[in-house]
Amino acid sequence: MANRRFIHQPPAGDCDLGTGIQLYEVPLLPYERQLIDILDWDEEDYKRFAYLAAKKGQIRPAEYAHVPDIQATGFEPFLIQLAIGLVLAGASMLLTPKPKAPGSGGPDNRVSRRRLGGRSGQDRFSPTTGFDTQAELADYASPIPIIFGQYTGATGGIVASPSLVWSRAFSLGSQQSVKLLFVLGEQGLEDGIARPDLNGIFLGNSALDASYEHAFAFYWKRNSNAYARIKAANLAYGSRGTLASGDIEANDDIFLCPTGEGLADTGFSGAHSPTSSTQFGVHSAIPNATNYRVNWRIISIPRLKDQEDDPKDRLLSERIKIAGDYGLSEGNVRGQGQKGVGRNYGRRMGITHLNGVPVSDNGSTPTEVRTAAVGDIATFTIAPGKLKADLYHLDSNAVSVDDINSAIASSRRGADDALQIGETIAIGRTDRVVQ
Numbered sequence: 001m002a003n004r005r006f007i008h009q010p011p012a013g014d015c016d017l018g019t020g021i022q023l024y025e026v027p028l029l030p031y032e033r034q035l036i037d038i039l040d041w042d043e044e045d046y047k048r049f050a051y052l053a054a055k056k057g058q059i060r061p062a063e064y065a066h067v068p069d070i071q072a073t074g075f076e077p078f079l080i081q082l083a084i085g086l087v088l089a090g091a092s093m094l095l096t097p098k099p100k101a102p103g104s105g106g107p108d109n110r111v112s113r114r115r116l117g118g119r120s121g122q123d124r125f126s127p128t129t130g131f132d133t134q135a136e137l138a139d140y141a142s143p144i145p146i147i148f149g150q151y152t153g154a155t156g157g158i159v160a161s162p163s164l165v166w167s168r169a170f171s172l173g174s175q176q177s178v179k180l181l182f183v184l185g186e187q188g189l190e191d192g193i194a195r196p197d198l199n200g201i202f203l204g205n206s207a208l209d210a211s212y213e214h215a216f217a218f219y220w221k222r223n224s225n226a227y228a229r230i231k232a233a234n235l236a237y238g239s240r241g242t243l244a245s246g247d248i249e250a251n252d253d254i255f256l257c258p259t260g261e262g263l264a265d266t267g268f269s270g271a272h273s274p275t276s277s278t279q280f281g282v283h284s285a286i287p288n289a290t291n292y293r294v295n296w297r298i299i300s301i302p303r304l305k306d307q308e309d310d311p312k313d314r315l316l317s318e319r320i321k322i323a324g325d326y327g328l329s330e331g332n333v334r335g336q337g338q339k340g341v342g343r344n345y346g347r348r349m350g351i352t353h354l355n356g357v358p359v360s361d362n363g364s365t366p367t368e369v370r371t372a373a374v375g376d377i378a379t380f381t382i383a384p385g386k387l388k389a390d391l392y393h394l395d396s397n398a399v400s401v402d403d404i405n406s407a408i409a410s411s412r413r414g415a416d417d418a419l420q421i422g423e424t425i426a427i428g429r430t431d432r433v434v435q
Helices: 030-039 043-057 076-095 311-323 330-336 402-418
Strands: 163-171 176-183 217-219 235-238 257-259 262-265 349-354 378-382 392-394 397-399 424-427 430-433
Touching: 030 043, 311 330, 311 392, 311 397, 349 402, 378 402
Parallel strands: none
Antiparallel strands: 163 176, 217 235, 257 262, 349 378, 392 397, 424 430
16 A cells, blocks of 8 residues: 545644644744843743743732722612613613605505594595595495585585495497496485586596586485486486497496396496406407509699600609509509599408308408308418509609508408407407407
């Protein structure tokens, strides 16, 4: 076996095994040897001197025996309690939450909506501010307020904020409407609460009489002596019964909604603002065999004497590109001027089959009406192709059609991206699923 030395193995040499205390002499530093030479001492004298000097430094002089002088005077418990109290007071100040500045918002700091003092349930007094906020929802089993006041036509009356108990939203394509049912107060004796004037009805801070009559319908039911629900006979202001009126429904019972029992049932409904961005109606329309037209602009070709007014027929080519040639020759097109609604360019996409039966493509019937039922399959085809680059070449002059090809190709790519498997689309008044 060769003699090797590992990194964790001590070198070979004399080893001592045993127990007890082993003393080691501290080697002298170079400056200490220089000091020994100057004083003409030997090493033993210097080591004894160093030992005595270190030991003397550890002994406290007699005159400092009572420094610091601590004595018990009887006030120590009071001082200790005072110090502990100051520490606890500082800790409580650090842990106390910082009050919000007035007007900073938050559920516990609503200074923008103040009410007079109340006892229980509904407030004892009517509100004085906060009419520009959202309607307050009625709490179940809460008392209904009693309205005190008499309006003489010039004086009296009261401003009341009703509680919302029922709501329903309607989608009308590019706009929406909503029905709201409020409880104002107890009907009281006799005929109940009289109908308010139109100029005394507000939505927030906006007077209702500032709106057009076809944009709202206001119903007022002053008592429940004969029947409980609000009927068409309770219409006080506005219009109802048509899609162009304030209330688009023609039911005699005003507050109906779809339930499991039917589309117009006396069920409960509640509308709220969605937490995320929500869109009503349809969007991102896909052309269905709809032609493409270049944006209309007038191409003037003035007639100039003794010179060429349209070199290489460039202006005429631009006019034909926008308005078409009306089926005439080049010379006759210029005499017709620029008229019509624009030249059609096919997008090369649209519904081509219904349940496997192709649509007409003979040119004589540009549109074809068919009746579709639930479960029918419509085939939407996107075909390739583009206009020839030399389509408008007159007298060696080229008018570009790249803008038309680019617009048509972009619409086809958009349709291909939108018609993904599983997507729901609307065709007319029907919903269809891409397969």
